[in-house]
Amino acid sequence: MNETEEQLRDEEPVELPTGAKRHENGNMRGSAPAHGRDIVARSSAEVIGTSVIERTDADDSLEPEQELMTVNLGPHHPATHGVLRLLVSLQGETVIDLKPIMGYVHTGIEKNCEDKSYWKAIPFVERMDYLSYFFNMQAFCGCVEKMLELEIPPRAKYLRVIHMELNRLHSHLVWLGTSALDLGAMSMFFYCFRDRDRILDLFEMSSGQRMHTRYFQVGGVFEDIPVGFEQKVKAFCAEFPTRVDQFEALLTNNEIFLQRTKGVGIVERERLKALGVTGPLLRAAGEPWDLRKVDPYLAYGDFDFDIPIGTVGDGWDRFRCRIQEMRESVRIIEQAIDGLPEGPVLADDRKIVLPPRHELGTSMEALIHHFKLVTEGFRVPPGECYYPIESPRGELGCFILADGSAKPARVHFRDPSFVNLQSLRDMCVGEYIADMIQNLAMLDPVLGGIDR
Amino acid sequence: MKVEREKIRANLPLDEPDANKSLLVRQMRARDLLRGDIDSADLEKHVEEAVLATRLDKVLNWGRANAIFPATFGLACCAIEMMSVVSPRYDIARFGAEAMRASPRQADMLILSGRVSIKMAPVVRRLYDQMLEPKWVVSMGACSSSGGMFSNYAVVQGADKFLPVDIHVPGCPPRPEALLYGFNKLQRMIMGNPEIGWRTRYSAHGTEEWARDLGKVTDDARDAYAAARDIAEAAGPPASGQPGGPADVPGPPQERVDVPERSKVEEGRFI
Amino acid sequence: MPDAPGLELIRGELNDAHPDAITGSYFEHGSACLICDPVQIRDVLAWLRDTPGQEYTFLASVHGVDYLPAEPRFGVHYELLNMARVERIRVRAALEDPGPDALPEIPTVSDEWPTADHQEREVYDFFGIVFTGHPDLRRILMPEDYVGWPQRRDFPIGGEPVIFTNTERDVPGWYA
Numbered sequence: 068m069n070e071t072e073e074q075l076r077d078e079e080p081v082e083l084p085t086g087a088k089r090h091e092n093g094n095m096r097g098s099a100p101a102h103g104r105d106i107v108a109r110s111s112a113e114v115i116g117t118s119v120i121e122r123t124d125a126d127d128s129l130e131p132e133q134e135l136m137t138v139n140l141g142p143h144h145p146a147t148h149g150v151l152r153l154l155v156s157l158q159g160e161t162v163i164d165l166k167p168i169m170g171y172v173h174t175g176i177e178k179n180c181e182d183k184s185y186w187k188a189i190p191f192v193e194r195m196d197y198l199s200y201f202f203n204m205q206a207f208c209g210c211v212e213k214m215l216e217l218e219i220p221p222r223a224k225y226l227r228v229i230h231m232e233l234n235r236l237h238s239h240l241v242w243l244g245t246s247a248l249d250l251g252a253m254s255m256f257f258y259c260f261r262d263r264d265r266i267l268d269l270f271e272m273s274s275g276q277r278m279h280t281r282y283f284q285v286g287g288v289f290e291d292i293p294v295g296f297e298q299k300v301k302a303f304c305a306e307f308p309t310r311v312d313q314f315e316a317l318l319t320n321n322e323i324f325l326q327r328t329k330g331v332g333i334v335e336r337e338r339l340k341a342l343g344v345t346g347p348l349l350r351a352a353g354e355p356w357d358l359r360k361v362d363p364y365l366a367y368g369d370f371d372f373d374i375p376i377g378t379v380g381d382g383w384d385r386f387r388c389r390i391q392e393m394r395e396s397v398r399i400i401e402q403a404i405d406g407l408p409e410g411p412v413l414a415d416d417r418k419i420v421l422p423p424r425h426e427l428g429t430s431m432e433a434l435i436h437h438f439k440l441v442t443e444g445f446r447v448p449p450g451e452c453y454y455p456i457e458s459p460r461g462e463l464g465c466f467i468l469a470d471g472s473a474k475p476a477r478v479h480f481r482d483p484s485f486v487n488l489q490s491l492r493d494m495c496v497g498e499y500i501a502d503m504i505q506n507l508a509m510l511d512p513v514l515g516g517i518d519r
Numbered sequence: 520m521k522v523e524r525e526k527i528r529a530n531l532p533l534d535e536p537d538a539n540k541s542l543l544v545r546q547m548r549a550r551d552l553l554r555g556d557i558d559s560a561d562l563e564k565h566v567e568e569a570v571l572a573t574r575l576d577k578v579l580n581w582g583r584a585n586a587i588f589p590a591t592f593g594l595a596c597c598a599i600e601m602m603s604v605v606s607p608r609y610d611i612a613r614f615g616a617e618a619m620r621a622s623p624r625q626a627d628m629l630i631l632s633g634r635v636s637i638k639m640a641p642v643v644r645r646l647y648d649q650m651l652e653p654k655w656v657v658s659m660g661a662c663s664s665s666g667g668m669f670s671n672y673a674v675v676q677g678a679d680k681f682l683p684v685d686i687h688v689p690g691c692p693p694r695p696e697a698l699l700y701g702f703n704k705l706q707r708m709i710m711g712n713p714e715i716g717w718r719t720r721y722s723a724h725g726t727e728e729w730a731r732d733l734g735k736v737t738d739d740a741r742d743a744y745a746a747a748r749d750i751a752e753a754a755g756p757p758a759s760g761q762p763g764g765p766a767d768v769p770g771p772p773q774e775r776v777d778v779p780e781r782s783k784v785e786e787g788r789f790i
Numbered sequence: 791m792p793d794a795p796g797l798e799l800i801r802g803e804l805n806d807a808h809p810d811a812i813t814g815s816y817f818e819h820g821s822a823c824l825i826c827d828p829v830q831i832r833d834v835l836a837w838l839r840d841t842p843g844q845e846y847t848f849l850a851s852v853h854g855v856d857y858l859p860a861e862p863r864f865g866v867h868y869e870l871l872n873m874a875r876v877e878r879i880r881v882r883a884a885l886e887d888p889g890p891d892a893l894p895e896i897p898t899v900s901d902e903w904p905t906a907d908h909q910e911r912e913v914y915d916f917f918g919i920v921f922t923g924h925p926d927l928r929r930i931l932m933p934e935d936y937v938g939w940p941q942r943r944d945f946p947i948g949g950e951p952v953i954f955t956n957t958e959r960d961v962p963g964w965y966a
Binding site: 178182340450462489 | 818819820821823847848849850851853855856857867869873876878880903904905907908909912929930931932933940941943945947948
């Protein structure tokens, strides 16, 4: 083992005519040095600055005359959804190998949450996966509520479900607009963003902000919905299925779209599960796995909706799954807004939830609670908890370690895009580079969630 | 307390020393022209004078301002709001800027939408360098203006640290209308009618971070700031577990400076 | 989730199969957790996946936690999921801090569980925990030449202090 290591270190890289370097004997994947420290030294020295990426077994059979071209896509690129950098090793137009490099929008949110009380950490975690901010909030607040064993009132549950499903629609609309834009269908972008603005109007009505509304609180929802919200949501839900019909009319039977997406990017189901992929990607491959149905949380058990499942798992199935999910979300919202129960929107526990403002003038205890909650925050008893929900991209899980103080000791988000991105390589190897753009579009990565 | 406000100049800045007189002359000449009273020599001279260099500059600036090609630099959440500025409701095409160029070589304006992480900062700088003059930078959102809510190890506290920024648009994320307002401000700036800025309007020069001395930019203050920056740079990158920068650098003097009377900074001498 | 008695049953069976692998177990907030010796983590996860009756085939998340000042300092959590019965179990590998000059080590599971590839790199990036046998262990989210392990508890949060001016009162405001 040591000889191979030394060979790898001392060997001069062979200069190919194209300028790509390749180690004669080295196969980085095969050899595993004994001591962990060597991996660090070897990997950082060899990987930085080399233009060849990890060699698979296919590479060993290549002749030096065959040209391997390494292309760097991003981080500034119109078709990567955010600042994702892809190192693609091409032979002609076929992708031989693919390596995503992330971290260009790493914000240190998880570390920053350790510095803030639980209430103040909510705006931070919201900004992770920036298209599904209500889901981020629900994962965090749900985890804290599970640790506090706090029961939220039914009206708050329904309101949370309504906002989350509206957010799912919003996320799928942005996905559809930008993916169609990548594939060349520019007018879809404008249609989808027109409808997205209507959803943002609803968010603005209930919380005052279009995006990143900080509407969910630990214990329920920040504020009750205003007068007129229900009518607006009902009007929206009545009209939205027609819009989805229009989107489908543009794309579903479109010859170009079919040729680009059918049969492209297929990864078999077991491989997807081994890679940890969840969400519409897994459902398009045929696995009936949706946390809203198998493990209902909040009020999802009360509603009647279906989960669209695909058969093959190509780009076409993923597209159809998401379109159908949009229709199902509208069904959920309609049922929720019709059955919205009366009652408070915040839990009663004054040690956790702020008292209503009108009590502050009369009750001393309310004032003291308010003061303690705003300055220090509520304390969570020591423990750990992992709370998964179904976000538009897959399983979004929040892990919190509490040490008994008012600030979390560790917050970690298991982001679905981060794990789903590992399947990009399987989808793209052996196909054309144009299909890689399509695979990336159908994967629906959001770099805020990947990088956190 | 007497508030002195600067006179807001009219929309048509006439830079000539005797603006009024030349305007009168031109008006009379225009009247004669319309009546047909000017003969050929005078007419040629008139036409020549009408197409002065300042007029050409104004036309160029008008063209530049109304046909900006933004380079989309969508980093994070603000990118979504930037996309919705292009969308039909908050149409940026009515201001002529819907041609978003992906390549920096073809773009005029860099809209930094989103948080600039330390890994991304050299990439942004390289993109900015690849843009051709004239170029402008709009820092959209709180994160690229000042680091936003993320005061931590991973986010550059404001794109100002490595790029010259022309317009900062606050918000988290800013509404598309806010971005359009900033964009219009940039257009006015390009056309030569810059806003006078709040510091001039409220005569608040001297409230800058580094100006502690009777509101005037003294050479001492500027030298002290430069020296502090040199110390921070000489300390080098932070070793593992050690914060670099602000903790080691002597901060501005904490004692309260007694300002007897508000004083103005000399015209144009502020950073 | 396996409930508390179910957790003890699993622990007993695991102890029969791999002695001294499990050093502790606890059940809180409705979820079960096994504390494992890091050297035997591959055997524990393989047992949980392959044993008929357990079949936790889906590794949902691999993440690191710094328990400073508690000992052992580091924990690598493996969230396992049984898709058929919708049950989750968490395995926590407890790692000691080997001091300021060395990095804690644990064998990788990325060859058996491909989903752990990027996630172990993230744990390495933020905590400095080396996964021996990982094919490509390098930083994933921080810049490649970054020095330090950011999410350790003793790493400072960073950032800049906000410098306030002290001349606010002299500037005429709307109330003056």
